[in-house]
Amino acid sequence: MAEVDALEETTEELHAMCLAAAEHIVARDRFADLGITDPAVVRAVRESWAAQPPTLYSRFDLRYDGEDGRGAKLLEYNADTPTMLLESAICQWYWLQNTRPELDQWNSVHERLVDAWQRMRVRLSHGPVHFVYAESDETGEDFMTSAYVAETAEQAGLTPVQLPIEQVGWDEAAQWFVDLDRTRIRTVFKLYPWEWLAVEDFGPAALRTLDRTQWIEPVWKMLLSNKALLAVLWELYPDHPNLLPAYLDGPRDLKDYVAKPLLGREGASIKIVTGGERFEQPGDYGEEGYVYQAFAPLPSFPGPDGGGRAVLGSWLVAGEPAGLGIRESDGLITDTYARFVPHVIDG
Numbered sequence: 623m624a625e626v627d628a629l630e631e632t633t634e635e636l637h638a639m640c641l642a643a644a645e646h647i648v649a650r651d652r653f654a655d656l657g658i659t660d661p662a663v664v665r666a667v668r669e670s671w672a673a674q675p676p677t678l679y680s681r682f683d684l685r686y687d688g689e690d691g692r693g694a695k696l697l698e699y700n701a702d703t704p705t706m707l708l709e710s711a712i713c714q715w716y717w718l719q720n721t722r723p724e725l726d727q728w729n730s731v732h733e734r735l736v737d738a739w740q741r742m743r744v745r746l747s748h749g750p751v752h753f754v755y756a757e758s759d760e761t762g763e764d765f766m767t768s769a770y771v772a773e774t775a776e777q778a779g780l781t782p783v784q785l786p787i788e789q790v791g792w793d794e795a796a797q798w799f800v801d802l803d804r805t806r807i808r809t810v811f812k813l814y815p816w817e818w819l820a821v822e823d824f825g826p827a828a829l830r831t832l833d834r835t836q837w838i839e840p841v842w843k844m845l846l847s848n849k850a851l852l853a854v855l856w857e858l859y860p861d862h863p864n865l866l867p868a869y870l871d872g873p874r875d876l877k878d879y880v881a882k883p884l885l886g887r888e889g890a891s892i893k894i895v896t897g898g899e900r901f902e903q904p905g906d907y908g909e910e911g912y913v914y915q916a917f918a919p920l921p922s923f924p925g926p927d928g929g930g931r932a933v934l935g936s937w938l939v940a941g942e943p944a945g946l947g948i949r950e951s952d953g954l955i956t957d958t959y960a961r962f963v964p965h966v967i968d969g
Contacts (some may be wrong), residue, residue, distance in 0.1 A: 623793075623967055623969065625688060626728045626946075628694075629684070629686065629694060629728075629934070629936060629943075629946065630728075630943045632936075633682055633685070633837035633936040633938065633943040634942075634943055635864065636680075636696055636699075636864055636944075637680075637938055637941060639855060639858070639859055639862075640699060640701075640822075640846050640851065640855070640864070642858065643683055643845075643846075643851055643854045643855050643858055644671065644845040644846060644893075645775065646843065646854065646858060648667070648668060648671050648845070648853060650856070650899065653667070655804065655850050655853075655854070655870060656845065656848045656850045656851075656884065657835065657842070657848070657850070657885070657910040657911055658844065658848075660820070662820075662826060662829050662830070663779075663820050663841075663844075665829075666820075666829040666830075666832060666841050667841055667842050667844055667845065669832060670840045670841045670842040671830060671842040671845070672859050673717060674842075675745070675837075675840045676742045676745055676836075676838065676840075677748075677769045677838070677839055677840060677843065677940065677941065678735070678738055678739075678811070678838050678938075678940065679704065679707070679731075679735065679738075679837065679938060679939045679940075679944075680699065680700060680701040680702075680704060680770070680846070680937075680938050680939065681699075681700040681701075681704040681706070681730070681845075681936065681937050681938070681947075682696060682698075682699055682700075682935070682936040682938070683696075683697040683698050683699075683700065683933050683934070683935055684697060684933070684934040684935075684936055685697055685822065685918050685920055685921070685933065685934075686932075686934050687921035687922075688921075691815060693863060693864070694922065694934065694936075695864060695865070695866050695918050695935065696852070696855070696863055696864055696865055696866065697866075697915075697918075698849055698852065698882070699846050699847065700841050700844035700845050700847065700935075701839070701847040701883050702815050702816055702843045702844065702846070702847035703812070703813050703814065703839075703847075704935075705763050705764065705813070706766045706935055706947050706949070706962065707767050707770060707937075708766055708767060708770045709947060709962040710730065710731055710761075710937060710946070710947030710962075711731035711732040711735070711770070711943060712732060712936065713947070713962070713964070714727065714729065714947070714962070714965065715727065715729055715732070717964045718964065722966050723968040725769060725967060725968060726963060726965060726966070726967040727945075727947065727964075727966055728945050728946045728965070728967060729944075729945040730944055730945055731937050731939060731944045731945040734744060734939035734940065734942065734944045735771070735774040735796060735939055736774050736777045736778045737778075737939075737940075738779075738939050738940040739774060739775045739778030739779075739780060739922075740778040740779065741940070742758075742940075742950075743778070743779070743780065744806075745836075746780075746809045747808035747809055747836060748782075748808070748915075749805070749806070749808050749809075750780075750781040750782065750805070750809075751772075751775055751780050751781065751782055751783070751808045751809045751810070751811060751812075752782075752783045752784075752785065752801060752809065752810040752811070753768045753769070753771060753772040753775075753782055753784045753785075753811045753813075753866035754785060754786065754787040754810055754811070754812050754813070754814060755767070755768040755786060755787065755812075755813040755814065756785075756786065756787055756813065756814055757786035757787070757788050757789075758788070758870075761922050761958075764813045767813055768784060768811070768813050769784060771811055772784050772811070774779060775811075783805075785801055785802065785816050787812065787819075789801070790803055790807065790810075790824070790887065791804070791826055792824050793806075795961070797827075797831065797834070797836065798834050799824075799828075799829065799831075800833055804957070807835060808836065808896045809835070809836040810835060810836070810837055810838070811838045812837060812838070812839070815847065815885075815887075815907070816833060816839075816841050816843065816844045816847070817847075817848075817885050817910075820841075829846055829949075830839070830955070832941060838950075842875060848880045848884050848885065849883070849884050849885070849886065849913045850866035850884050850911075850913055852865075852866075852882075852913050852915055853868045853869050853870045853914075855868070855902075855911050856868045856869070859889060863871050866916040866918055867913050867916040868913055868914065868915040868916070869914050870911070870913055870914075872914055873895070873914040874914070876898065876914065876916050876917075878896040878916065878917040878918050879894075879895055879914050879915060879916055880892060880893070880894050880895075880914070880915050880916075880917050881893040881894075881895075881912045881913075881914055881948045882912060882913050882914075882915060883903050883905075883907035883908040883910065883911070883912055883921065884911050884912065884913060885907060886905065886907040886908070886911050887907070888955035888957055889903050889905075889955040889956055890903055890905025890906065890907055890957070890959040891903060891904070891905030891908045891956070892905075893912075894917060894954055894955065895917070896917050896919070901954055901955070903955050903957060918934060919931075919954060920933055920951075920954070920956070921943075923950075928948065929950065930950030930952070930961065930962060930963070931950060931951050931952070931953070931954070931956070932945060932948055932949070932950050932963070933948070933949050933950075933951075933956045934947075934948055935947040935948065935949065946965060947962065948961055948962070948963040948964075948965055949963065950963050956962070
């Protein structure tokens with residue numbers, strides 16, 4: 623339980639630091655450091671940050687070996703479209719009830735999601751909440767995550783409508799988005815990153831009608847989902863025990879480092895340099911630039927299938943720590959093939 627308490631405190635502190643970093647980026651006009659150069663996007667982010675519309679959930683990825691008290695290290699912040707939610711909120715909880723009912727788990731994700739929707743209702747427009755996902759996602763993970771979040775909204779008394787983002791329509795005459803029944807979309811939960819949405823054909827319409835359509839997550843989350851955030855945090859909080867050195871202009875004096883594309887996903891296009899060796903994960907990201915972060919190899923724990931390298935996913939709902947999900951990979955990079963591993967609080 624002491625480890626859980628420490629991780630919860632670390633999560634809370636890191637989130638506060640990230641919000642301060644977002645304020646710094648807006649106040650100092652550092653959007654270009656994040657590769658955000660479109661004036662329409664900058665303006666939308668500024669307006670959204672000032673308005674502070676509701677946010678639902680996010681996830682920190684942490685390196686933690688259990689040896690160093692509060693020494694979890696931030697690897698990245700999945701603040702816009704994090705998945706692995708259903709496994710963390712529901713699947714591992716049922717595993718606990720079926721296999722270790724006498725123990726506990728750091729997991730209030732589901733209850734907090736329902737509660738967040740209930741508290742959010744007063745700030746949402748009347749009518750259904752639309753839940754959109756990318757139909758092009760062949761794994762089905764986006765659809766599954768969107769369907770689960772829709773269920774939490776329904777439990778909170780809202781009316782969910784789920785559809786692929788490819789089927790969202792635009793009513794030019796009325797200047798608002800519509801679904802297949804031509805019902806106006808007033809509130810939309812999206813599992814589609816803002817950096818993609820903003821450059822779609824309908825992206826300019828989405829950016830200029832933020833007062834007509836409530837997007838969850840809001841567009842200001844672009845400031846936290848961009849990995850340039852890691853360098854800004856290190857600049858603002860140098861030598862903080864929960865941060866790793868990170869820079870935008872190159873690895874500087876780092877001998878062992880990870881080059882992460884600013885908008886990369888699922889470990890794609892990551893490059894690791896350590897001990898004179900270079901490891902590279904294939905992918906199509908990197909055109910937007912890289913952040914260079916000190917390499918801190920994930921701890922490897924022996925198990926029945928060998929030694930899995932564990933990364934901790936610390937969830938926040940409505941900005942508050944909510945639970946833990948763990949993934950294990952065989953290699954140095956946690957990619958889309960990583961295994962979800964349930965956990966217990968023992969003692």
